Amino acid sequence: MSRYNPKELVQKSQEAKEQAYCPYSKFRVGAAVLTSDGTVFTGCNVENASYPLGLCAERTAISKAVSEGYISFKAIAIASDLEDRFISPCGACRQFMREFGSQWDVYMSKSDGSYKLMTVEELLPSSFGEKHHHIRTQQ
Numbered sequence: 001m002s003r004y005n006p007k008e009l010v011q012k013s014q015e016a017k018e019q020a021y022c023p024y025s026k027f028r029v030g031a032a033v034l035t036s037d038g039t040v041f042t043g044c045n046v047e048n049a050s051y052p053l054g055l056c057a058e059r060t061a062i063s064k065a066v067s068e069g070y071i072s073f074k075a076i077a078i079a080s081d082l083e084d085r086f087i088s089p090c091g092a093c094r095q096f097m098r099e100f101g102s103q104w105d106v107y108m109s110k111s112d113g114s115y116k117l118m119t120v121e122e123l124l125p126s127s128f129g130e131k132h133h134h135i136r137t138q139q
């Protein structure tokens with residue numbers, strides 16, 4: 001699948017939101033990540049009584065994909081119950097996405113399915129990535 005329908009990906013993220021485990025925040029989030037071969041992995045936020053251990057929906061979805069052997073992504077859609085704001089990925093998730101490239105699409109949706117599109121690069125400019133590990137300081 002070289003072309004994809006963003007509306008369908010948003011719809012899948014909305015379905016994933018139904019599984020959100022968020023007894024503390026009560027803020028349900030779903031994500032659906034599209035791999036290069038057209039496979040879609042979904043995820044939801046998974047909170048914990050030890051609050052900082054909570055996982056965001058985006059990282060859940062991406063980790064599901066990576067653990068099944070997929071590291072090439074075209075797009076990720078994110079959904080929440082917010083009616084009047086596009087859900088926006090947190091800084092940790094932006095860095096997590098960037099690990100797998102900066103030139104892919106992030107669809108941030110409202111509860112009615114409308115969305116705003118930005119690339120990972122636009123969400124996290126001048127980012128820290130794998131290439132930085134190869135930089136040697138001159139001595």
Ligand SMILES: O=c1ccn([C@H]2C[C@H](O)[C@@H](CO)O2)c(=O)[nH]1
Pocket residue numbers: 022025027028029044045046047054055056057058078087088089090093
């Ligand atoms: O883009 C986002 C923003 C927030 N959350 C989760 C984290 C936490 O469980 C809850 C409240 O921040 O929403 C996500 O999963 N993705």
Ligand SMILES: [Zn+2]
Pocket residue numbers: 056057058059089090091092093094
């Ligand atoms: Zn996050």
